[in-house]
Amino acid sequence: MSAVPTDSNKLRASIKAGELEVSHVSKSYGDATFRTEVVRDCSFKIERNKLTVMIGPSGCGKSTLIRLLAGFEEPTSGTIAINGQPVSGPGRDRLVLFQESALFPWMNTWDNVMYGPRARGEVTRETTELAEFLLNKVGLAQFRRKYPTQLSGGMQRRAELARAMINNPAVMILDEPFRGLDAMTKVLMWEYYAALFEETRRTNFFVTTDIDEAIFLADRLLIMSNIPTQVRAVLEIDLPRPRTQLELVENDRANEIKMQALSILHEEAMKSFSRGSKAAADFVDAYSKRVSKS
Amino acid sequence: MSAVVASGVAPRPRPGQSIFRHHLVRAVISLATFLVLWEIGSRLKLPWVGDVPPPTVVMNAWLPLLSDPGYWYSWVQSSRRVLSGFLAAMLIGIPFGLAMATSRVFNDISFPVFEILRPIPPLAWVPAAIIFWPTQELSIGFVIFLGAIFTIMLNVIGGARSIDIRFFQAARSMGSSNWDIFRRIILPGVLPSIVVGMEVGIGITWNVVVAAEMISGGGGAIKSSAGGGLGFFIWNSYIGFSYPQIVVGMISIGIAGYISSAIIRRLGLMVTPWSRTR
Numbered sequence: 001m002s003a004v005p006t007d008s009n010k011l012r013a014s015i016k017a018g019e020l021e022v023s024h025v026s027k028s029y030g031d032a033t034f035r036t037e038v039v040r041d042c043s044f045k046i047e048r049n050k051l052t053v054m055i056g057p058s059g060c061g062k063s064t065l066i067r068l069l070a071g072f073e074e075p076t077s078g079t080i081a082i083n084g085q086p087v088s089g090p091g092r093d094r095l096v097l098f099q100e101s102a103l104f105p106w107m108n109t110w111d112n113v114m115y116g117p118r119a120r121g122e123v124t125r126e127t128t129e130l131a132e133f134l135l136n137k138v139g140l141a142q143f144r145r146k147y148p149t150q151l152s153g154g155m156q157r158r159a160e161l162a163r164a165m166i167n168n169p170a171v172m173i174l175d176e177p178f179r180g181l182d183a184m185t186k187v188l189m190w191e192y193y194a195a196l197f198e199e200t201r202r203t204n205f206f207v208t209t210d211i212d213e214a215i216f217l218a219d220r221l222l223i224m225s226n227i228p229t230q231v232r233a234v235l236e237i238d239l240p241r242p243r244t245q246l247e248l249v250e251n252d253r254a255n256e257i258k259m260q261a262l263s264i265l266h267e268e269a270m271k272s273f274s275r276g277s278k279a280a281a282d283f284v285d286a287y288s289k290r291v292s293k294s
Numbered sequence: 295m296s297a298v299v300a301s302g303v304a305p306r307p308r309p310g311q312s313i314f315r316h317h318l319v320r321a322v323i324s325l326a327t328f329l330v331l332w333e334i335g336s337r338l339k340l341p342w343v344g345d346v347p348p349p350t351v352v353m354n355a356w357l358p359l360l361s362d363p364g365y366w367y368s369w370v371q372s373s374r375r376v377l378s379g380f381l382a383a384m385l386i387g388i389p390f391g392l393a394m395a396t397s398r399v400f401n402d403i404s405f406p407v408f409e410i411l412r413p414i415p416p417l418a419w420v421p422a423a424i425i426f427w428p429t430q431e432l433s434i435g436f437v438i439f440l441g442a443i444f445t446i447m448l449n450v451i452g453g454a455r456s457i458d459i460r461f462f463q464a465a466r467s468m469g470s471s472n473w474d475i476f477r478r479i480i481l482p483g484v485l486p487s488i489v490v491g492m493e494v495g496i497g498i499t500w501n502v503v504v505a506a507e508m509i510s511g512g513g514g515a516i517k518s519s520a521g522g523g524l525g526f527f528i529w530n531s532y533i534g535f536s537y538p539q540i541v542v543g544m545i546s547i548g549i550a551g552y553i554s555s556a557i558i559r560r561l562g563l564m565v566t567p568w569s570r571t572r
Contacts, residue, residue: 108568
């Protein structure tokens with residue numbers, strides 16, 4: 001690793017972290033007669049240099065919110081602004097890491113990482129060096145000639161992190177990126193990803209359904225309501241960094257936060273579970289009565 | 295495919311069974327069984343197979359043909375016709391399919407015509423083809439072209455439409471222009487489907503070669519009566535009551551189709567190196 005620039009300070013200096021502000025955003029689908037409101041009057045802030053994690057029951061509209069933030073879709077009403085400027089359309093300042101790997105299968109790791117610079121005609125000595133540096137950083141220098149299908153799940157996610165980071169986004173948006181990885185790989189990816197964040201302090205927005213993942217990673221935790229989605233609660237996760245999985249299991253503060261988050265989530269998950277089903281709604285109703293009695 | 299993989303990773307061949315693990319051996323067993331059953335069925339005058347000349351008789355008809363330059367000229371003749379019709383189908387079908395998949399307007403305009411023309415069998419085009427085109431060879435090429443183009447187009451359209459939307463979103467976010475997305479996302483994204491379309495399409499061109507070469511009436515046949523193309527050779531043998539030769543022609547077309555598909559599969563793997571790395 002000598003010929004490669006390993007100057008992390010330079011990387012850190014180059015980062016222009018941004019701040020995303022969502023104000024009174026609503027999003028509905030369908031026409032006037034069959035209208036589904038997925039997001040209703042939702043407001044929150046993704047603060048600069050922080051790792052904001054959003055957690056909510058499945059099917060609550062998190063992915064819709066991500067498409068709005070990324071600019072793949074327009075909100076029905078409300079505004080989304082990055083550093084005070086309203087966003088319109090997709091842009092390199094807000095890059096998304098999708099749920100399952102969205103690496104281009106026909107490009108090897110190197111070509112995938114270099115996609116952004118090539119697309120913008122920015123193939124210079126600097127970007128090539130940066131690509132080299134990032135490949136080393138994510139531990140894939142030996143795998144540069146491999147196609148995505150030849151990489152393991154964890155490697156694919158790391159390649160995708162490198163592909164996003166080379167574009168130096170002001171905000172990185174991650175949509176359940178570690179879903180589908182096995183438990184051990186997942187914990188390793190948390191530690192790896194958290195270290196990467198701590199080193200660069202780039203603004204990150206991380207969406208998940210996993211409470212342990214959320215608490216392990218977050219500076220701020222947004223707990224979302226059932227559909228139509230809104231912010232139910234914001235928790236500041238004031239646990240010291242770097243964190244380790246073992247430490248958190250024994251940490252009283254971490255457990256306190258977890259209990260608090262779980263009780264809110266459980267309530268919302270129940271609503272989500274019973275939505276559209278009379279039987280499920282009756283079950284939830286009876287269950288809640290039993291819980292409140294005891 | 296799985297057989298190849300299985301034999302490639304076979305850890306410890308069990309004694310007495312190892313020879314059957316090889317896929318070539320299996321292929322030979324398959325062919326041999328087929329030939330033996332055919333021979334028996336034909337000799338015993340079983341229903342349906344009883345009217346087909348047995349493999350031994352077919353071989354007797356085939357052997358003299360192997361030294362007949364006319365027979366080999368038929369191979370060349372048919373291959374050239376199939377190849378030119380097929381290339382024309384690709385040259386027109388691939389851009390057309392891409393345009394239909396990427397442009398809503400173009401799709402709306404061309405889809406109804408495409409869908410009406412598609413179910414018409416190439417055989418039904420034969421009279422029209424003879425009237426349309428000035429030369430016999432062009433008419434034959436046209437019928438073969440029709441056999442392949444719709445399959446190729448359908449695969450291109452289907453392939454382009456099934457490209458993961460996240461690829462477009464990711465590319466767009468990273469600053470790709472429309473041209474860049476077409477060149478680096480859509481083209482490589484449909485390439486595997488194009489290969490599949492070609493593989494199926496070349497098979498169909500051999501399917502229609504008999505119908506197409508009926509047009510020629512043996513025109514352009516040189517060297518011997520067997521020289522008008524493999525499709526014509528079958529038709530001619532039928533008219534001449536030479537049943538073993540019909541079967542020779544059928545098997546020849548079968549082999550030609552097999553070889554062409556194999557070549558396309560090879561080429562396909564060469565242009566889509568990411569699909570063989572699992």
